Every structure is written in structure tokens, then in C-alpha cells.
């Protein structure tokens with residue numbers, strides 16, 4: 274390694290290059306916008322000619338071209354849809370414009386086409402900008418990074434080619450090229466791209482850094498710990514894009530209703546046209562009124578009411594480190610009225626430390642030998658307690674014997690063969706004889722077992738998690754492990770209580786004493802301890818049977834079934850097991866529990882916007898329809914009202930993209 278590199282970083286041409294502004298879709302990059310502009314220009318050329326009474330051959334072709342440029346795309350799409358037996362509302366717009374033209378109202382028809390095409394372009398722009406704000410995140414990951422080779426030589430490589438284990442030099446002001454861990458150097462890193470947090474975070478050896486975040490004034494040497502495709506930022510983008518492909522239940526409902534509504538609307542249009550005609554009204558007037566009716570009654574705004582608010586909310590949550598996997602989930606999160614929290618790794622930091630070592634008399638083990646035996650058996654496990662045991666053995670420099678026949682039983686512990694001995698490490702309540710569901714029932718009056726039970730009880734009363742170590746069927750020692758509450762645990766419990774109207778429930782596999790003590794510290798009174806994974810599911814089912822909608826928050830393999838059974842499940846992403854991440858509906862990327870109430874509130878806001886949008890749409894449609902039927906609504910005014918409300922609803926939904934929509 275080369276210390277001089279760290280002290281004298283090269284000044285930053287690299288920094289300048291990586292600070293290029295985000296790519297934003299320009300209006301005229303969109304074909305919709307180009308066609309709309311052409312139609313508008315033709316219309317503006319034709320209109321004065323027509324109004325000043327110029328001969329028809331001057332404005333006629335211009336109008337025809339305006340119809341064609343503005344209308345061919347929706348007409349074509351509408352015809353395609355008809356072949357699949359669905360009625361596209363866009364097609365109705367074109368029919369209305371042609372209808373107007375047929376009765377000599379060329380200008381009104383052209384105006385309809387122009388406004389329709391323009392609002393279509395605006396919609397496309399809004400969609401593209403939402404996509405930009407997500408993809409912009411990916412652009413922030415630099416294209417190249419400086420890899421350090423063993424001899425200390427530097428080479429510049431595309432970030433996509435960095436491998437786990439590579440050492441990368443991050444210069445001051447440079448964007449970090451990969452997710453990794455700091456080897457040496459100190460700096461402040463602006464992580465706003467991932468966390469939304471404006472304040473830079475101090476980094477030193479051992480800390481985690483993320484691709485796409487901006488390094489401050491120090492230089493860092495980092496070891497890559499995730500491939501580019503698995504980086505937090507790449508996962509955010511993938512999930513948001515995936516979510517955009519899903520449809521929320523409200524949207525599915527709207528689309529189902531839309532079809533029937535559209536067909537009913539066409540029939541109603543025929544009635545609006547035919548009835549006055551039968552009573553002797555003029556043909557032209559009747560047709561115009563019917564065309565206006567068809568335009569203003571179209572459910573365009575209704576269709577646009579649901580998805581933009583939900584997708585904007587997903588993008589916003591993603592920026593704050595909560596990956597919501599689909600629009601369905603975004604809708605569901607706000608519906609929950611009960612919350613169940615896991616303890617170890619969720620309410621606590623999940624980086625527990627071994628605090629006590631108690632070899633049992635008669636086992637003839639030193640503290641170190643006990644720890645080494647337990648650590649050897651725990652080594653393959655990803656459980657937070659297992660990591661604590663292994664870490665403690667490492668700190669003491671103990672060599673770990675290889676483990677064979679490793680089996681992990683969620684909520685219970687692990688078993689393995691170490692040095693020819695059958696070792697079990699886990700919950701005393703499950704491993705000691707006489708315990709309910711004991712894995713290895715033995716003779717009741719085993720003095721070693723009784724002694725172990727007393728030690729375990731004492732540790733638990735002190736708020737520790739007791740872990741029993743058994744060798745060849747006999748208890749040989751008890752470890753005391755202490756975990757810390759997350760700093761934001763109490764505030765989160767308070768916020769969730771306020772949001773759902775009842776205090777969260779604690780579901781844990783740990784012992785009742787330690788669980789109750791910790792629960793009291795954060796304001797939870799409803800504690801269910803000593804649970805196996807299926808017991809957690811049963812607790813969720815019990816609540817759901819009582820008509821509650823439960824949100825489960827967990828991290829472990831033992832939480833996965835409950836995460837799947839719940840109305841909505843959120844996994845802790847940093848420490849969480851892969852199974853929990855897969856099963857959950859949403860993932861908290863940085864382990865900040867406080868983002869849970871924030872995302873629930875965001876979901877409620879999104880649902881509020883959906884309702885608001887549906888109301889705006891209904892109000893405009895019914896108002897304009899009544900106007901058209903009772904009095905005579907001029908066609909251009911009908912067009913303006915209809916398109917105006919559609920654009921209004923679309924833009925309203927995008928408001929959740931804004932930073933202030935969070936919290």
C-alpha cells in the first residue's frame with residue numbers, strides 16, 4: 274500500500290467530470306412533442322387565413338395536415354386497441370374531431386386535435402421526467418474508478434468491471450464508484466443521492482460507503498464489497514423500474530370500470546345526438562353537441578388519477594432509502610392499522626456483543642475454549658447472535674475449528690460437528706432438558722442443566738440474551754450477549770403508535786425477560802416472546818382474523834414467513850438476511866427504523882392524492898356534461914375543460930416527487 278497516495282491526492286479533473294448535471298429529457302426529444310408542435314404550427318398558420326376569409330385552397334390543406342400530424346398517432350393506437358376489443362378513449366377524441374369537421378366546424382375540430390396532442394405531449398414529458406429522476410441516480414455512479422493493484426500501482430477501470438475484494442482509491446471530490454468498506458483514510462461523504470440526507474457523513478476505516486455518493490475533502494481507500502449490479506443504488510433503480518410495471522388495485526379497478534364506462538359513453542353519445550334530432554333539432558347543432566358530450570364525458574382524467582401519485586411516492590421513498598417493490602405495496606402501506614416488530618436486528622442494532630462467558634463446572638473448559646467451540650459451530654450462521662460469537666472469538670485471536678453437518682433452526686439455534694463433538698448453540702429454553710419443545714430432552718435432574726438454567730435466568734434478568742452451548746448432549750457453558758436498542762427505536766414506536774392508533778406489538782424468539790425489559794424502554798407493552806417462526810405467523814393471522822391490517826418489520830430468516838403473511842412486510846436491508854429481503858414487500862436500505870413511519874405516512878399521502886384526483890376528475894366530467902346537456906357548451910371550451918382537468922390531475926400526482934412530501 275502506498276501512504277503517499279492518501280496524503281497527496283491528485284487534484285480533481287475527475288471531480289469536475291463526475292459533477293456533470295443530471296440528464297433531463299428535453300421536450301423535443303419526445304416524438305409526441307414534435308408532432309404536437311407541428312400540429313400547433315399548422316393550426317396557427319391556417320387560422321388567420323380562415324378568419325380573414327381567404328380562399329379554401331389556402332387553409333384547407335393546412336387544416337388537413339394539422340389533423341394528420343396531431344391525430345395519426347392516437348388514431349393508430351386506438352385502432353390497434355380496437356383489434357384487441359378494447360375501446361381506447363383517445364380514439365373517441367379523434368372521432369369527435371372528425372365529427373366536428375364533418376359538419377363544417379373545421380376550426381373547432383383542429384383546435385381539439387391541437388390541444389389533445391399538446392396535453393398528450395405534456396403527459397409524456399411528465400412520465401419521462403419521473404423516469405429521469407430515478408435514472409438520474411444511476412448516472413451519478415461514475416463510469417470509471419481508480420483500482421489499486423498489489424504493488425500500489427493505479428489503474429483506471431470501468432466501474433462495471435470492479436470485482437468484490439478490489440481495492441479502490443477515491444480522491445477528494447470524486448464520486449465513489451462502488452459499494453464498499455473503508456480500508457483507510459478519513460473523509461466526509463455526501464450521501465444525499467442514497468439517503469436524501471443533506472449533511473455529509475464522516476467516514477473512517479471500517480465504515481461503509483456507497484456507489485454514487487460524493488466524497489468530500491479527504492481521500493479514501495476502499496475495498497469493494499458488492500458488484501456494480503448489486504450496489505444499493507442499482508437496486509433502488511431496478512426496484513423503482515420494476516414497481517412502475519405493476520398496477521395498484523385501484524388502477525386495476527379503474528381500468529375495468531373504464532371499459533364499461535367508455536362503451537356506455539358511446540351509447541349515450543348516440544342518444545344525445547338522436548333524441549334532439551327526433552324532436553326536430555338541426556342536424557349540425559345536434560352532432561356538435563353530441564361530439565362535445567363525448568369529449569367532456571371521456572374518463573381521461575380518471576385513468577390518470579392513480580398511478581402518478583403512487584409512482585412518485587415510490588421514487589421519493591427510494592431516494593430516502595426505502596425500496597418499495599410495487600405500486601400495490603405503496604397503496605397497502607398506508608392501509609395498515611397494526612404493526613408487529615421483531616426484536617433482534619430490528620428494534621435492536623443487530624450487532625450484539627458477547628458480554629459474559631460462563632463455562633459450567635464439570636465441563637472442564639476455559640472461557641476461551643468455550644468461546645472457540647461456540648464460534649466454530651456458529652461460523653456458518655448469518656444470525657446476529659452468531660456473528661457476535663464469531664466476532665468475540667476473533668477479537669481474542671482464537672483459532673476456529675472447521676464445522677461439519679451445520680444445521681440452523683430459526684428461532685432455536687444451530688447444531689454442528691466440531692472436532693468430532695456434536696455441538697449445539699442456541700436458546701436455553703429450547704436446548705435445556707425439560708424445556709417446552711426441547712430439541713434434546715434428557716434426564717430431568719441433570720445438575721449441569723439446572724446450573725445452566727440458573728445462570729441463563731440471571732443473565733436474562735439483567736437484560737442479556739443467554740445462549741446455551743451444548744457438547745455431546747450435555748450443557749457446557751452459557752454466553753451472555755447484549756444488544757443495543759437502535760437510537761431511533763423509541764421515536765419510531767411513538768410515531769407508529771400515533772399513525773395506527775395502537776402501540777406496536779413485539780414478536781421475538783428471544784426470552785420473555787430480556788424482551789419485556791427492552792420493550793418497556795421503548796413503550797411497547799404487548800410482547801410475545803419465545804416464538805418460533807410459525808408462531809410469528811400465527812400472531813399475524815390472529816390480528817388479521819380480527820380485521821386488522823398488519824405491517825410486519827423484521828430482519829431474519831425467522832421473520833420471513835411472517836413478512837410474507839402480513840398485509841405488508843418491511844425488511845431491514847443492511848443487516849437483513851437475503852430471505853427476509855426477498856420475502857418483504859419493501860426494504861429499508863440503510864438501517865433507519867424511523868423511515869418506517871415516514872413511508873407509511875407517505876403512502877397515506879399518496880392515497881390522499883388518488884382520492885383528490887378522482888374527485889377532481891369526477892367534478893370536471895359531471896360539471897361539463899351537465900353544462901353540455903342543459904345549455905350549449907361550445908366545443909372549444911369543452912375541449913379546454915376536459916384537457917385542462919386531465920393535465921391538472923397528472924401534475925397533481927407528481928407533487929409527491931418533491932422533497933417536502935417526505936415526513
Ligand code: ADP
Nearest residue numbers: 616617656659684685686699700781782783831
Ligand atoms: P428475534 O425474533 O428477536 O429476531 P430469533 O428468533 O432470531 O430472535 O432468535 C430467537 C432466539 O433463538 C435467540 O434469542 C437465541 O436464543 C436463539 N438463536 C437463534 N439462532 C441462534 C444462533 N445462531 N445462535 C445462538 N442462538 C440462536
Ligand code: MG
Nearest residue numbers: 615617618829
Ligand atoms: Mg431478528
